[in-house]
Amino acid sequence: MINGAYAYVLVVVSAVLAATGQLFFKLGATGATAVADFLNLRVTTGLVLYGVSTILWIGALSKLPLTRVYPFTILTFVTVYVGSVVILGERLSAPVLIGATLVLVGLFIIVMY
Secondary structure, three states, rough: OOOOHHHHHHOOOHHHHHHHHHHHHHHHHOOOOOOHHOHHHHHHHHHHHHHHHHHHHHHHHOOOOOOHHHHHHHHHHHHHHHHHHHHHOOOOOOOHHHHHHHHHHHHHHHHHH
């Protein structure tokens, strides 16, 4: 049985898995030109991560209101930015860093009140 606190853990893990899935999609799609090129281990891994993320998300929704769960989708955006810089070597600009910080502050406010 899932309690409220555990449901929040599921939501955070779900967001991280979804973001990781996006990173795998990018890794698997880079250089692909034909449909068959997209059928590779990295894209498949991304799909599996998305699937697990969805199952965890639904588990959290069974215990928490959607208005409490949905704001956590923001974590996916922030995690993708971090992963893009750390794993893919993409550049992070000051406006993006400021925006991501504001988004996280907004999430904190929504969750705490």
